[in-house]
Structures are given as C-alpha cells and as structure tokens.
Amino acid sequence: MDNNCNTQKIYLSSPHMGGTEINYINDAFSQNWIAPMGPNVEGFEKDLEAYLQSSSHIAVLSSGTAALHLALINCGVSAGDEVICQSLTFSASANPIVYQGAVPVFVDSETDTWNMCPQALEIAIVDRLSKGKKVKAVIVVHLYGMPAKMNEILAVANRFNIPVIEDAAEAVGSSYNAKKCGTFGMFGILSFNGNKIITTSGGGALVCKDIEAKKHTLFLATQARDEAPHYEHSHIGYNYRLSNISAGIGRGQMEVLEERVEQRRAFNALYRDFFKDVKGVTVLTEPSTSFFSNHWLTAVVINQEATGITKEQLLARFAAANIEARPLWKPMHMQPVFEAAPYYGGTVAQDLFQNGVCLPSGSNMSASDWNRITDVLTSLFNNSEKNNTADAVSESL
Ligand SMILES: *Cc1c(COP(=O)(O)O)cnc(C)c1O
Numbered sequence: 001m002d003n004n005c006n007t008q009k010i011y012l013s014s015p016h017m018g019g020t021e022i023n024y025i026n027d028a029f030s031q032n033w034i035a036p037m038g039p040n041v042e043g044f045e046k047d048l049e050a051y052l053q054s055s056s057h058i059a060v061l062s063s064g065t066a067a068l069h070l071a072l073i074n075c076g077v078s079a080g081d082e083v084i085c086q087s088l089t090f091s092a093s094a095n096p097i098v099y100q101g102a103v104p105v106f107v108d109s110e111t112d113t114w115n116m117c118p119q120a121l122e123i124a125i126v127d128r129l130s131k132g133k134k135v136k137a138v139i140v141v142h143l144y145g146m147p148a149k150m151n152e153i154l155a156v157a158n159r160f161n162i163p164v165i166e167d168a169a170e171a172v173g174s175s176y177n178a179k180k181c182g183t184f185g186m187f188g189i190l191s192f193n194g195n196k197i198i199t200t201s202g203g204g205a206l207v208c209k210d211i212e213a214k215k216h217t218l219f220l221a222t223q224a225r226d227e228a229p230h231y232e233h234s235h236i237g238y239n240y241r242l243s244n245i246s247a248g249i250g251r252g253q254m255e256v257l258e259e260r261v262e263q264r265r266a267f268n269a270l271y272r273d274f275f276k277d278v279k280g281v282t283v284l285t286e287p288s289t290s291f292f293s294n295h296w297l298t299a300v301v302i303n304q305e306a307t308g309i310t311k312e313q314l315l316a317r318f319a320a321a322n323i324e325a326r327p328l329w330k331p332m333h334m335q336p337v338f339e340a341a342p343y344y345g346g347t348v349a350q351d352l353f354q355n356g357v358c359l360p361s362g363s364n365m366s367a368s369d370w371n372r373i374t375d376v377l378t379s380l381f382n383n384s385e386k387n388n389t390a391d392a393v394s395e396s397l
Contacts, residue, residue, distance in 0.1 A: 010323040010372065013195045013297060016260060016364040021252030028244050036062075036222070038244030040251055047254040048190070048205060054183040056207045057214035060247060061221055064169040064191030064204035066240040068139070069096035070217050071165045071187035071206055075137045077102050084124055085139040086116040086148075086167075087331040088349035093141055093167045094332050102136070106333040108345020112287040114299075114352055115148035116140045117345060122156045124344035129160070138164045142171035142181045143329070144358070145197070145264075145296035146284060150176050150184045165189070169204070172197050173261040173294035182207045192246075197260050197296050197363070198253035200246040261294045263363035267370075268295035271359060274374060278381045280306025297358045299328060304355065309380055311357055321376050328356035 024040050033039060041060060048058045061067050077083055079101030085094050087106035097104040107124050110117040121138065128135050138157050140148045150166075157164045168174070168182035169191035175181060182188030188207035192200040208214040219225075224237025242250075253260075268283075275281045280303035286293055304310050311327060318325040330353050333343035360373055 007322060010360050010365065010369050011362055012324045012326055012358060012360055013197075013362045014364065015194050015199045015201075016256075016362065017249075018252050018256035018259075020255055021249045024248030024251045025245055028248050033244045036239075036241035036243050038247070040244045040247035041242055044200075044242070044247040044250040044254070045205075047251060051254065051257065052180045052183050052207065054180065056183050056188070056209065057211050059206045059208065059214050059217040059221065060242040060250070061204045061206060061217075061240045062242055063202060063240075064167075064189050064193065065092045065096060066221070066238070067189035067191075067204040067206040068093065068165065068167065069099055070220055070238070070240065071189060072096055072100050072102070072137060073220060074187060074208075074213055074217065075163050075165065077136045080134070081136040082128055082133045083137045083139060084121065084128070084135060084162075085332065086141045086143075087333045087343065087345070088114060088329055088352060089141040089143060089167065089332065090169075090329050091332065091335065091337075092169070093139055094338065097139075103133075104332070104338060104341045105135075106331070106338070106341055106343045106345075108343075108347075109349045109352065110149070111348055113146045113148055113291065114143050114284060114348075115146065116153060117348065118149055118152035118156050120345040121153060124342075125156065125160050125162065127344065128342075135160070135162055137186075138162055139167055140164060140185070141167040141169075142174055144284060144299050145171045145174050145294040146286070147171065147174050147176035147181050147291050147293065154184060163187070166207075168207075169193075170196065170296045171294060173257055175292045177290050178292075187213075192250055192253070197264065197294050198250070198257050200242065200250040200253070203242045203246050203250060260363045264295045264361055265293075267361055267363075267365065268293075268298045270370065271298045271300070274377060275300065278307070280304075281381070295361065297361045299356055299358045301352060301356045307381065311355055314357055314380060317376050317380055321372060323360055323373060323376065325360065326358045328353050328358060 045058045081102040083097045108120045163186035166185035166188040171181040190205040192203040221240035224235040226232040282301045284299045331349040
C-alpha cells in the first residue's frame with residue numbers, strides 16, 4: 001500500500017465504520033429482521049434520543065430529505081403556501097418545499113456562521129405577510145456543522161408564530177449554548193447519508209417535540225394505513241421508514257459519534273493552525289464559546305487579492321494531487337431551478353460561494369493523507385515555515 005499511497009484518492013468525507021456495526025447487522029440476519037422495522041430501528045431511535053439529551057422523540061427515516069418532507073407536512077405546508085429557507089445550502093433543504101406545491105422564499109446568510117441572517121429573515125417575513133402570503137415554516141441550516149444563531153432566529157420566528165424546522169443534516173454532534181443542534185425547532189432533521197459525520201449508508205431522522213408528532217410521522221412514513229382489518233386510507237402515505245439493516249449500522253456508528261466529532265475537530269484545528277499566518281485565507285470558525293461545531297467539513301474563504309490565488313487554482317491543484325476539494329454550496333437563489341423564487345438579503349451567500357472551498361475533512365484521514373494535503377497547500381500559499389507533519393496529526397488525534 002505504501003508505494004501507491006500517493007495515488008489513492010483522499011475524499012472530502014468518506015464513511016468511517018467503528019467496527020461493531022456488523023454485529024447489529026448479524027443480529028438482524030439471525031432474527032430475520034430484514035425489513036423497515038425491527039429491534040435496530042427502535043434501538044437506533046433510543047440511542048439518538050439519549051444522545052440529544054432532550055425530551056425529543058425521534059423517528060428514523062430513509063433519508064434526511066424524507067425527514068424534511070414529513071416536517072413540512074407536519075407543519076401543514078400545502079399548495080400555494082410559502083416556506084422561508086436559507087439560500088446557502090444543499091438543494092435537499094429546499095426541494096421538499098416544492099414537493100408540497102409550496103413556494104420557497106430564500107434568505108441570505110450572515111458572515112459569522114454563514115447561516116441564515118436573522119435580520120434578513122425578519123425583513124422577508126414582514127414583506128411576505130404584507131403581500132398577503134401564508135408563511136408556514138422557516139428552514140434554518142447548520143451548514144458544515146456550524147450552529148446557526150438560533151436564539152435570534154427563534155426570536156424572530158416566534159414573534160410571527162411561524163414554526164422553525166432545523167436542517168441539522170450536517171450538524172449531528174454540534175451544539176449551541178450546550179443544547180444539541182436539531183432540538184431547537186418545532187422539528188429537526190438529521191442525515192446519515194454516506195458523506196455525513198456518521199452514516200447508515202443512507203438514512204435520516206425527524207426530531208419531534210412530542211410523541212403525537214412522532215406517531216403521526218411514523219403513520220405517514222409507513223403508507224398511512226388507518227386502523228382496519230383491510231387496507232384503509234384517509235391520508236396520502238409515503239414509504240420513508242429506515243431499514244432494520246441500515247439502523248444496525250446506525251447503532252454501531254452511535255458508539256463512535258463522539259470520537260468522530262473529536263477527530264473532525266482535530267483536523268479543523270490543524271487547518272486553522274496552518275492558515276493562521278496565511279494572509280487572505282479565512283477559516284469558518286466558531287464565533288464564540290456558545291457555538292460548538294462538529295466541523296463536519298472545514299471550509300475556507302480565499303481573498304484573491306490578498307493571496308494572489310483563486311478558488312479555481314486551489315481546486316485544480318487538489319484535483320491534480322488526487323485529493324477531493326469542492327466549492328461551497330451554490331446558493332439556492334442562484335440556481336436555475338429556483339430562478340423564480342423570491343430572495344431577501346445582500347451578497348453574503350453569493351460572495352461565500354464565489355471564494356469558498358471545502359477541504360478534505362474525513363475523520364479517517366491518515367497522517368500521510370494530511371501530509372499530502374499540506375504539501376498542496378504549502379506549495380500554493382508558499383508557506384514554507386509551516387511544518388504540519390505526521391507527528392502533529394498523531395499528537396492531536
Ligand atoms: C445531506 C443533506 C440533506 C439531505 O440529507 P439526505 O439524507 O442525503 O437526504 C439535507 N440538507 C443538508 C444541508 C444536507 O447536507
């Protein structure tokens with residue numbers, strides 16, 4: 001392996017098993033629970049409830065996108081309604097609004113956390129309501145694991161009695177004022193897709209405030225069967241429940257979640273150390289001790305004038321070294337598919353997209369991976385004194 005380790009691709013974020021996942025899968029096989037129900041499904045929900053340390057009730061589902069869809073249905077979003085959504089995010093935050101026949105209204109970010117700007121949110125709500133629109137929900141995202149300014153966001157939304165849905169797909173393990181992301185809103189959604197901090201290969205969860213909301217979510221997620229000896233339906237249903245096999249992976253991953261958070265945070269600290277003397281590169285950093293990020297991905301903004309380097313140059317160098325790096329999410333209000341959607345704010349999200357890059361952040365990166373990454377960065381930013389060696393990685397992991 002050593003000889004061709006230079007040719008092995010380093011991914012932005014790849015699955016990182018803890019080792020016990022297979023035991024839960026074997027249990028499922030030995031008991032023939034090969035179904036979207038079973039002991040792993042219920043066990044995974046209990047594990048998540050314990051981890052979130054709140055009174056929340058969790059429904060595990062086939063994806064984070066499915067969880068958002070059911071959150072919107074639970075909030076009564078239907079055709080013609082409007083839902084306000086952070087613009088700087090992955091499209092899965094916004095697509096379920098359209099599944100419901102509702103209209104997404106996009107809002108800009110603020111520069112501290114890169115998440116929804118509370119002032120822009122307020123302006124958007126006031127303007128939509130003044131136009132006679134029904135604003136049924138607000139979707140706020142904890143991008144790259146960084147908690148949004150939840151106190152301010154909730155204060156604005158509460159003033160207008162609009163429920164907040166927290167997209168914590170990237171923020172499992174993050175917290176704000178020592179409360180876990182996903183537990184602030186009327187609903188929270190988590191994702192266990194293959195690239196997230198923990199994975200079930202594919203999966204998600206809806207965090208509900210009370211047991212009634214969870215029950216209704218499970219009813220909808222399992223084809224909305226009314227109680228009757230035959231198949232009786234008074235609601236449109238979905239096939240959104242998580243498989244007992246996937247949930248088994250999730251149970252194993254819960255055993256290593258804290259470790260994964262610490263590993264991602266350690267790489268983030270190494271990046272911050274690397275860039276602290278590089279003029280013109282800003283690393284997305286917790287604005288204060290109120291914010292605890294899982295640092296799912298380390299993201300940086302490159303000031304082209306100060307560094308003489310463009311985002312494109314950096315991406316090309318990484319690609320040439322067989323290392324994955326990626327631009328930030330392209331804001332939704334700049335996407336062709338959402339061209340007609342209203343937008344409130346300035347150019348914060350747009351500027352971040354213009355100059356921002358996500359760097360490899362997987363918890364399973366090795367010391368030699370880290371050396372390959374810093375070799376690229378050092379050659380680009382001419383940062384020859386910096387000497388983030390394999391030892392530094394071993395020490396901090
Ligand atoms: C991954 C992701 C989702 C969707 O989760 P899936 O489980 O992939 O459906 C939603 N929002 C954000 C911000 C994400 O990163």
